[in-house]
Amino acid sequence: MSLSDAEIQALLLSLRVSSAAVIAALPFAFAAALLLARRNFPGKVLVDAVLHAPLVLPPVAMGYLLLVVFGTRAGLGGFLFQNFGIRFVFNWTGAVLAAAILTFPFQMRAIRLSLESVDAGLGDAARTLGAKAFDRFRNVTLPLALPGVAAGAITAFAASLGEFGAIITFVSNIPGQTRTLPLAIYTALQTPGGEAAAARLATLSILLAVVFMAMAEFVQRRARARFT
C-alpha cells in the first residue's frame, strides 16, 4: 500500500492538526477538570453540561457556530483579524480550533476521573507539611493526574484525527491547508475512480484510531498498577 503525495500530505496535516488541537485544549481541559472534581458551586450541573456539549452537538452545527463567531466578518473573528492578523477560516489553525473544541471533553473527562480517584485529603496533608498552592499542584496533584492527562490526550488525539463535519463547515476543504484524512477520503469518493484511494485512506484511519485507543488503555492500566 503506497500513498500518493497528496495522501501523505493529508496524513501529515491530520497529525499536525490533531497534535496542535490536543496541546491547545489541554490547559483548559485541566482547569475545567480541577473545577469539576474539586469544587462545588451553584450551577455546577449546568457548567458540567455546557463543557460536555461538544460530545453531543452535531459537528456541522459546531462548525457553523465557529463560522459565526470566528469568520473574518464576524465579531470576534473580525476583531482578531483586524488587530492581530489572526485568521481561522480557510486556515489550518481553524481546523485546530474546531478539533480542539470538539475533543476537549475527552481530555477533561479523563483528567477529572484521575483527579477524583486521588484522595483530596492528600492536598491537606501536603499543606500541613508546608507545601503552598503551586508546590502542591506541581508535586502532588499533577503527577497523580498525569495518567489521566496522558490517556485523555491520546483519546482526544485519536478523536481529532476523525473530525470531519466541523472542519469542512468552518474552514472548508483546502488541500494542504485544511484537507485532513477524513476530508481526503470524502474528496476521493467524490472523484471518479477514487475508490482505491478512499479505501487506502480509510484503512489508515482505522489503524491509527485502534492503535491510539490501545495506547490510552495501556497508559491507564499501568497507572492503576502503580498507585494501588
Added chain:
Amino acid sequence: MSVDVRLRQRLGAFALDVAFRSDASGVTALFGPSGAGKSSIVHAIAGLMRPDEGRIAIDGRVLFDSNARVNLPVEERRVGLVFQDARLFPHMSVRDNLLFGWRRAKDRSSEADISQIVEMLGLGQLQSRKPAHLSGGEKSRVALGRALLSSPSLLLLDEPLAALDASRKAEIFPYLERLRDVARVPIFYVSHTVDEVLRLADRVVMLRDGRVDGEGSVFDFAAGEIGELRAATGAVIDARVEGHRPDGLSVLSFPGGVLSVPHTPALPGSRLRVRIRAEDVLLAREEPRAISANNVLATQISALRAEGPSQVDVHLSCGGTKLVARITQASAARLGLKEGEAVFAVVKSVILDPHALRGMGALE
C-alpha cells in the same frame, strides 16, 4: 512549651466551645467519645478548619486569633498532623514521603536526625518502597516520621491507630512510646480508647459534647478524678527500674515506695510505666505478714467515693502517688475507713506493658 487553645464553632447542630492550655512538652491526650469534637479541635489547630472565634497559640506564636484577625495558612503553621488514614503520597517512595515536609521546613533538622528518626520508627528497610506495598502499620509509621521530620512546633496525632486492627495496634504502640520518650515537640494525641491514653499520655483533656469535661495529669485521669464521665479507675505510675533480683523479680521504685514485679528485661535506670487496676488492690488496717502478694504499700486515704449501690472507690495517696482500691461498701464500713486515715494497700497484680519493654533495647 505551651499550647493555648480557645475556640468556638457551630457545625450544624453541634457546637464546639473549648478552652485549654497545655504547658507540658509531653503527650496531651484529647480524650472523649466519638462526636465530642476531638478531630474538629485538631483540624482547627492545623488550620484545616476555621473556627468562628477564638485564639490558638503555640509558645506565644499566634496561629489564629479572631479578634486580631490573624489566621495563618496551614502551610505556615508548622503543625504536624498525622491523619487516621496516613495519607501518604502514592506516587512517591517512602523516602520521598518522609522528606516531603523536611525539604520544605525552614529550620530543618540535620541529616543525622533523619537517620535517627528512620531508625526509631524502624523504616530503614522500607525506604525505596511505594506506599501501595506497605502494611497498615508501616503506613502509620511513615506518616509519623513524615510529620516529625517537618520540624513541627506541635505534633497532632488524630487517632493514628483507629484504622488499624488489634495486632497492628500492638505493633505500632512501641514506636509511639518511643516517640513520646524522645520527641522534643509537644504532642496532642486524639483518642477515644482509655487504654491508649493510660499508656501514652502525660496530660489528659477530656471532651464531651463539644466541651471540656475536665483536664489533669494522666495520674488524675487513671484515678477517675477528672471529668464527670469517669473513664478509668486505677493507677498509672511512672516508675524507675532499680534492678533485677536473683529470685526472678524486678524492682521498681516510685516516689511512694517500691514495687516488685515479674522479671522485665528493661535495663536498670530506665523508666517504666506500670498500671494497677482498682480491682487489684486490697486494703488492710494492719500490715499483713503471711500473704502471697509481693507488694504491700503504706498509704493514706484521700477520698471515698461510692461506686454504684454496693461498692466504693477508696482513693489513696502513697507518698504523693495516687492509687485507687475498689472494695465493697460493706468492707469499708467493717474497717471503718475514713478520709485521712492510714491503711495498707495490698497490690495483687501490676500491669507492665509487654510492648513498652521492647522499646528499651533494639527492636527486632
